[in-house]
Amino acid sequence: MSPRGVTIPDLRERLFAAAERVVARDGAAALTSRGVTAEADCAKGVLHTHFAGLDEFVAELVLDRFARSARHAEALEAKVGQATVAENLQEVVGALLDSLPPAVVGLAMTRPGAVSHTRDGFQSGAPAFDAIQHAVSDYLQAEQDAGRFAAGSDVGAIALALVGTTHHLLMTRNFAPATDTAETVKRLLAVLTGS
Incomplete structure (x- = not known):
């Protein structure tokens, strides 16, 4: 366990990854602040030191994974002219599908506090499906302009x-x-890209 008072590098990601492991292994009902901190090998109260509670933590996990997926989609711009259009899009879709365990998505939709915090995050500009959609559209336009x-x-x-x-x-x-x-x-993808 990390010693008390010592800064833990990448604490948010460590807690988020621990939460995903807990949910994958034991189901959504096992997701408690104590379960997350035990899995992350951190002090019991560390989650509540950095988040207002479990609902905010779950919402922040969802927002973080959507932001990661949006960054992955934005990276399509650098792939114009490489591989095939379908292969590039399949990589983005795969990353989005792998971004969140289904049980975490369910938690974020069924816990009123998490729903509210997630909605507030999206309304404040946190990337969501619309950011991914725009990145895919921009990528397809660039491939269209390139004749591919x-x-x-x-x-x-x-x-x-x-x-x-x-x-x-x-x-x-x-x-x-x-x-x-x-x-x-x-x-x-075969239908949408004509491949």
């Missing part, structure tokens, strides 16, 4: 369809095997 994506395609509608379906898969993947999700993404 069908001229005249409605890149905005394609980005919306891709991100909307990814949102659906993220919210329902508890009910579908991972192979079904992967196959759905592959089929969707």
Whole structure:
């Protein structure tokens, strides 16, 4: 355990990763501040020192993972002209689907305090699905301009369809095997990119 009073590098990420492990291993009901700090090998009160409570912690975890996914989507700009359009988009979709365990998403939607804090974060400009959608649309436009994506395609509608379906898969993947999700993404990208 980390000694009391000693700064813990990357504490937020350490706590977030611990929460994801707890939920993956023991389910959403096991997510308590004590369970998270024990998993992170930190002092019991450290979560409440840095967050107003478990609801704020869960919301901040969700906001952090959406921001990470948005950064991943924004990195598409550097991939223009590389690999195939479908492969580049599949990487972004995979990163988004892997960004949050389904049980954490469920917690964020069922705990009123977490819902409120997450909504406030999004309203304050924290990146969410719309940021990912814009990044995908910009990427497709750049690929269209480079002649690697069908001229005249409605890149905005394609980005919306891709991100909307990814949102659906993220919210329902508890009910579908991972192979079904992967196959759905592959089929969707084939339709959307014409490959």
